[in-house]
Amino acid sequence: MARDTMDFEIISFSALHHGAYKNFQKHPAALVESTKGIYLNTSDGRKILDATSGAAVACLGYDNKDVQKAVVEQLLNVPYCHPGFYKTQAAEDLADFLVESTNGQMSKAVLCGSGSEAVEVALKLAKTHFSHLAIPQTERSHFITRVGAWHGATLGALTLGDFKVRKDPFVQLISQNSSRVSACSSYRGQRDGEDDEAYVARLAQELDDEFLRIGPEKVCAFVAETVGGSASGCAMPLKGYFPAMKAVCEKYNALLILDEVMCGMGRTGTLHAWEQEDVVPDILVVGKGLGAGYAPVSAVMINSKLVESFQKSGKGFAHGQTYMAHPQAAAAALKVQQIIRDENMLSHVRSMGAYLGTKLKERLLPMPYVGDIRGRGLFWAVEFVTNKKTKTPFPYDLGLNGLLHSRGMSAGYEIALFNANGGYDGYSGDHFLICPPFIVSKEDVDEIVERTARVVEDTFEELGKSAVWEKITLQMEIDEVEVEVKPAAAMVAAQ
Structure with missing residues (x-):
């Protein structure tokens, strides 16, 4: 006898239903109802600033009428x-x-x-x-x-x-x-x-x-x-x-x-x-x-x-x-x-990219846990470390990149950052990408950098109050001692 399907709870946007690699039972995906320019509007009232073009995809933003017309004409032909x-x-x-x-x-x-x-x-x-x-x-x-x-x-x-x-x-x-x-x-x-x-x-x-x-x-x-x-x-x-x-x-x-x-x-x-x-x-x-x-x-x-x-x-x-x-x-x-x-957009990509890189480095690089900011054009990454000298990554189990992304997507921040990890050993090594659409203005870049900075600052402020931070702080202190000891040991060995 066929099993009653009512025995199963069907979760919209679950990992299987949505077909993506993330577990949307744990991290529900936003339902996008409309888009305009570089923004995505969700069913719960958020207006997400897309600082990542999806995944470096939506280079013209989300409502280019000329492209839409070309697709419709081909569809009809x-x-x-x-x-x-x-x-x-x-x-x-x-x-x-x-x-x-x-x-x-x-x-x-x-x-x-x-x-x-x-x-x-x-x-x-x-x-x-x-x-x-x-x-x-x-x-x-x-x-x-x-x-x-x-x-x-x-x-x-x-x-x-x-x-x-x-x-x-x-x-x-x-x-x-x-x-x-x-x-x-x-x-x-x-x-x-x-x-x-x-x-x-x-x-x-x-x-x-x-x-x-x-x-x-x-x-x-x-x-x-x-x-x-x-x-x-x-x-x-x-x-x-x-x-x-x-x-x-x-x-x-x-x-x-x-x-x-x-x-x-x-x-x-x-x-x-x-x-x-x-x-x-x-x-x-x-x-x-x-x-x-x-x-x-x-x-x-x-x-x-x-x-x-x-x-x-x-x-x-x-x-x-x-x-x-x-x-x-x-x-x-x-x-x-x-x-x-x-529209000579590549020239705009180069000029806005240089501006984006400069502003990111000015605003984020002084932060204690930002190890490196690198990129070219409108393709930039921010990498996080526990110690700038040792470049030690945060523990993989902390899921720092996910915490940053989740905060960015939440009300009050409303910015999409392309979070990733694995840059250190395939697992640990947290970073996010910022790769906005080619149509961004200087004002858009300023807004992206400011929202991103608030996401990073507030995420680490909250982490600093958590129980897990004590363990991370202890490891950072050990790393700092090792940084000081190794040069001294090398000098003794040389003598």
């Missing part, structure tokens, strides 16, 4: 057709735009539905490229990525990532054909007294050593976020880092795949983040801001080297998905990108 049987003008135009946006560096584009999906396509394209060579290199199936990376939530993307909070529950399902080298992190990875050039050289040697450890003939590609995303908190590459990494890849005939799902499409001040790094990838992945949230869309671009291997082999690409090159998504994304280009 060709709403959908099977991508394996047909092509549409909207998809062709978007692919052309993307290729042209690279000034000839990329040759073809594949349109997908999400960042994770696009990363999966990039891996399959890389593997297929080596299989299609005149002398097939079928052993190349290993991918080298970086500590602290995040490349998406699907199984192939999880293989690349190192965000343990999201990866470890599924480790038994994940392929083991990846390994990690150190990320480029001047805040946590650069040694005392080590200049940028020496640090980059050390990282390049580490990558070279990893190629040799795995076997160069087995490595398919080195995969990296051009600017670190949610897991690493806007970790910025040093000058010369990516050219050095690509030189190692070319030494062993492997590919360089850059993941710009979060940092790309204008977010850091140029349409493609790699344009600021004196490097060109073999495969480029973009998403999020590509469609600005008006439609789910992402893309993979490949250079002429990969195109040539496909053309000469005469073989196809064994891949296909129902919503690839979706015409409505393509129409939305193309209009978004045309607006960004025609």
